[in-house]
Every structure is written in structure tokens, then in C-alpha cells.
Amino acid sequence: MSKFLVRTARSLVWLWAAFNVFLFAWIAFTSLKSSREVFDAPLKLPASPQWANYESAWSVSQMGEGFINSLVIVAAASVTTIALSAPAAYMLSRRDMRSAGPLTTFFAVGMGIPLQAAIIPIFVLMQNVSLIFSDTFGWWDDRISLYVIYVAMSLPFSIFLLTGFFRTLPPEMEEAAALDGAGGLRIFATIMLPLAQPGLITALILTVVSLWNETLLALMLIVENDKYTLPQALLGLYQTMQYTSNWGGLFAGVVIVVLPIIIVYIWLGSRIIEGMTVGADK
Amino acid sequence: MSDNIAGGGGAAAAQTSGSSRRSAPPKQVGALSRQRRKLYWPFVAPALVVYLTLFFGPALTGIWISFQSWRGSGDQMRFVGTRNYVRLWNDTAFMTAFGNSLKILVVCGVAIFVLAFVISAVLREMKFRKGLQALLFLPYIISPIAIGVGLGLLLDPNGLVNTGLRGVGLSSLAKPWLSPDRLFATILVGIVWVTAGFYVMLLMASADRIPGYFYEDSELAGANKFQQWWYVTLPLSWDVVAISAVLWVINSLKIFEFVYAFTGTTDAPPEQARTVPIYQFVMTMGGRNPAYQMGYGSAMGVAMVVLIVVLVVLIRRVMHREAVTF
Numbered sequence: 014m015s016k017f018l019v020r021t022a023r024s025l026v027w028l029w030a031a032f033n034v035f036l037f038a039w040i041a042f043t044s045l046k047s048s049r050e051v052f053d054a055p056l057k058l059p060a061s062p063q064w065a066n067y068e069s070a071w072s073v074s075q076m077g078e079g080f081i082n083s084l085v086i087v088a089a090a091s092v093t094t095i096a097l098s099a100p101a102a103y104m105l106s107r108r109d110m111r112s113a114g115p116l117t118t119f120f121a122v123g124m125g126i127p128l129q130a131a132i133i134p135i136f137v138l139m140q141n142v143s144l145i146f147s148d149t150f151g152w153w154d155d156r157i158s159l160y161v162i163y164v165a166m167s168l169p170f171s172i173f174l175l176t177g178f179f180r181t182l183p184p185e186m187e188e189a190a191a192l193d194g195a196g197g198l199r200i201f202a203t204i205m206l207p208l209a210q211p212g213l214i215t216a217l218i219l220t221v222v223s224l225w226n227e228t229l230l231a232l233m234l235i236v237e238n239d240k241y242t243l244p245q246a247l248l249g250l251y252q253t254m255q256y257t258s259n260w261g262g263l264f265a266g267v268v269i270v271v272l273p274i275i276i277v278y279i280w281l282g283s284r285i286i287e288g289m290t291v292g293a294d295k
Numbered sequence: 296m297s298d299n300i301a302g303g304g305g306a307a308a309a310q311t312s313g314s315s316r317r318s319a320p321p322k323q324v325g326a327l328s329r330q331r332r333k334l335y336w337p338f339v340a341p342a343l344v345v346y347l348t349l350f351f352g353p354a355l356t357g358i359w360i361s362f363q364s365w366r367g368s369g370d371q372m373r374f375v376g377t378r379n380y381v382r383l384w385n386d387t388a389f390m391t392a393f394g395n396s397l398k399i400l401v402v403c404g405v406a407i408f409v410l411a412f413v414i415s416a417v418l419r420e421m422k423f424r425k426g427l428q429a430l431l432f433l434p435y436i437i438s439p440i441a442i443g444v445g446l447g448l449l450l451d452p453n454g455l456v457n458t459g460l461r462g463v464g465l466s467s468l469a470k471p472w473l474s475p476d477r478l479f480a481t482i483l484v485g486i487v488w489v490t491a492g493f494y495v496m497l498l499m500a501s502a503d504r505i506p507g508y509f510y511e512d513s514e515l516a517g518a519n520k521f522q523q524w525w526y527v528t529l530p531l532s533w534d535v536v537a538i539s540a541v542l543w544v545i546n547s548l549k550i551f552e553f554v555y556a557f558t559g560t561t562d563a564p565p566e567q568a569r570t571v572p573i574y575q576f577v578m579t580m581g582g583r584n585p586a587y588q589m590g591y592g593s594a595m596g597v598a599m600v601v602l603i604v605v606l607v608v609l610i611r612r613v614m615h616r617e618a619v620t621f
Contacts, residue, residue, distance in 0.1 A: 015519040015520055015521050019417055022416070022417040023417050025413075026414055026417065026418060026421065026431070029430075033433055034430065037433075039455070051448070055458060097342040098342055103338065104331065104338040109331045110335050113335075116339065120342075120346065123346060123350060125545055126350075127545070127603065128549060129549060129551075129595065130596035130600045131350055131351075131353040131357055132575075133360060133579060133589050133593050134353035134354070134356040134593075135349070137367055137368055138349075140368050144368075162350075164345060164349075165348075166349075166350055168345060168346045172342060191330060196330060197330035201338075222436050226436075226437070226440075228438075229551045229552065229555075229572070232580075244440040244441075244552070247438075247444065248556075251444055264444075267445060270440070274436055274438070275433075278433065278436060286432070286500075290497055
């Protein structure tokens, strides 16, 4: 009985993995098919690859603009997140001040607060910020709103991760540098930051991956088509599909959204997995 | 679903934050500590200010707004006491959404944890385990919108699944998978498929820390695979199981994108398939003519937090055990 169960479970794992491979391959092939082929020959390889699908998704359906928007917003927000969390996490991990422990917990609480609890005040707040800036300077861009909120909502996890990481760094090097007369700022910049690099990179990747896929806030804060992020642009493309039936173009859009993450995953997958299990795996 | 990455490890925070304090520093380190003290606030304050004003503060304000009747900026707030909460209770559409959220929590939760246990138990000794694990995990970090579009075509009335079923003579099994009545069941299966890999990974990471001689010992004692899992793996990774359960509570209740993605060509999913986050979106900023019921929407947000707190406390109570050290 036990043998049978184990064998069944193993087949399940293989089937599951195979299905995932199949699904992504199928999406890639579908993105190169003409609309007729999509339904007539769903399992066949594309007769002649329709690269025009990508052209249409990229320029006609504004996935190109979405790509640039997402790239800039996500990159800026992720870098800012790490720039703010690294110094904070370093101090919180060192426990020189009595408030360090409670503050560490206070940041961690943010991981348990669902975005839904804060999203309405955030929406109204950013509306007001936008109004004030438009009135006084005559200009505001909703992408800036999205950027600052992305930073704020990424901080709890990033600080949690980095505090844990700084804590594992041995204090001896800091102490030696202090004996040599280096100031606190120099110790942080020239000794701690380089030592913490693996942790910083992990935190950065995890922030990038989660923000790249974020859709709810973008839907709420960004109204104009040309400012859409990539998932928003894909949703827009999905909605126009009912008139165009251009499944190939839609799937080209899916590939444009998915491919960067897959590349990052193949390249740095073990880092992602390590970072995500760090909380549970003390 | 991968916006939930940010939830990773949240549960562990309270545990780790209190521990691993180094013993009192020797004398010459006092200078270092003094140096750091001077920089403490300049280093911590920027992150704290951003987090307070743009996330934690708004969450607190949400509680206040939930006691108001308000249509957003420009509208006069009117205090209505607990009326929004009473309305939640009597709103059948909300109750459907709430029930659906609970279904995701419980039905998908059970399925995901059973699968994760079984898979992590056999995966340990399989060939290509790293590759297989990576493949199972992959959907978790892919944009849920993209996955929704992919599954949308796969499960289309004339999509690959139905064509395939008809092709092998099983046309009776070909169903309109995305029809309003069947959509939610489809979504439940989809969530299990996307999420299980993440929990497999968590359990594997903890199982990897268990020294091999425990397994060798139990094998000598004649334990089969199931007994090994029951007597060795499960007790020794119990902490991680408890933390995973907390993570699932937090992550499952806020699922938005994955459900929204199945909307495809309409404004919002049909009522039968809505979850609390979707319903909140519909009642506030979603759709072509947003309803802007800010007080009501905030009450839903607060209800979610309350549910999360209650469940997390409950899980901690129920799953708390003496730590097994090894």
C-alpha cells in the first residue's frame, strides 16, 4: 500500500511539473500563431511564426509603453526600498537602542496588514497630493504616486529580511574598524554594506518580482492609458480582445509580461527561493 | 499571487525579533555602540516615516473611515457609527464574497497542505528534485493576470481542454468552465495549482535541515515512508508548518489579481465568484462608474484584518507545541 502511494505521489509530481512546462510552452507557441490557428490547431507548432503579433502587442496595444512604465516604476521603487531598509535594518539588528526591538516588530506587523485595509485612505491621500501639486506647480504624475506607495508597502518585508541578514554578520569586523578610528557612517558604507551584499540582492529581487506583478494599486491609482503598468496594459488588451479576437496578439502580451520574470528566475532562482523561505526557516 | 511574496516570513517576525541578542559588549566596543547610537535615528527615521505615513497611518485611518459615510475627497464625511458594519452583515452580496474568501481559505488551504505534505515527502528522494521543485514553484511568481489570460483560453468553451475531451470521446466532460456558476470552482483549482509549489518549497526547506541519521535510524527500525514522515519529518518541521499556516491565512484572504484576471472582458467577476477584496474594489474604485463607497469599503478592510488576527491567534494556540530541538 505504502509503495503504491509513493509511486502515485511521484507520478503526480512528474505530471504536475510536466503540465507547467507544457503550459508555458503552449503560451509561447500560441503567441506566434494566427488567430485561426489558435483554435483550429491548438496543439500544433505555429505553421509560420507570426512575429507581427509581438509588433501589434508592443505598439498598437501599448504593451511597449506599459513595459517601460513598469520597468522604471519597479526599478525605482525597488532601489529606493533597499536604500531605505538597509540602514534601518542595520541599526535595528544591532540593538544599541531600547526602541530597536519594538520597532523591528512594528515593521513586521506591516506584513500581516492586507493592502485592502489601507487602500482607501491611500487612494484619497494620493488624490489630494496630486491636487495640491497640480495647483501649486501645475504638474503631477500618478506614476509617482504608485512609486511612493510601492516603496511604503515593500518596506516591512525588506526590513524583516535584512534585519535577519545583518544579525548573522559577525561583529568582529565592525569592532576592528572602530578600533582603527573609523566613524559609524564609514563602517556602514565600507564594511557592512559590502558584507551584506548577498542579502541586499535577495531583498532587491524579491521586491522586483512582487512589484512587477502588482496590479490592484496600479488599477486604483493610474487612470490614463499611456501611464498603465504592464499588467494593466495586459488587462486592457484582454478587454479589447472581445472585438478583435486576436488571441495571438494577446498571448504575445502574456509573454512580454512573463518572460522577464522567467529570465530572472532561471538566472537567480536559488536566491529567490532562499529569500522566500528565510522567514519560516530560521 | 506573487504580491504575496511580501508576506513571506511575516509570521516568523515576532519570534525572531526577540531572540539572538548578543551578550553585553566588552569595553572597547562601547565606542562602536556609541558611534551607532548617534546614527540610529538618521538611519531608521526615513524608513519609519515612509512606512508610517504611506502604509501604517492609512491603515489606521481606514478604521476611522469605516465609521463614516463618505464618497471620497470633496465629500463631507458623516459619522454613522457601526452602520457600515451592520450593513455588511445584512448584505447578501458581501456575505457571498465573504463565504467565497473562507472557501478559498479552507478548501484550497486543506488541498494545498495535503498536496504540499505528500509532495515534499516523496520529493526528498526523487531524481531531479531541485528542477522539479523549481518547476512546481514557477507559477507562484508569474503575474496572476498573465496566468488568468492563459487559463482563460485553455478553458474557453472551445479551448484546448474541451476540444481535447471531445477529441477522446469524453464530450460529456466538456464543460463551460468559466460560466458564472462554475467559475469559482475553477478558480479554487487554479489557486491550488498556483500556490502549492510555494508551500512545498517551505516544507522542503525545513525538511532539509533534518539530519539524515534520523531517517537511517527509523529505516533500521523498520519504518515505512509514511511512518518516517509521521514520526520524523512532521514533528521536526512543526514550527514551519505552523508558520506556513499563518502565511496562508494572510495570503489567501487578500487574493485579488488571480480572481480579477478571470473577469476578462467584463468589469468585475460575477457575484458568485467574488471574494472580499474583489467586492471591496467593486464598491469603491472599480468598474466604469465607480461607486466610491469609501466608508463601506473601509469596513470590509477592517473586517479582513479582524479575521486575520482572530485566525492567527487561533492557529498559534492550536498548533503551539514544545519546540523540538535537534
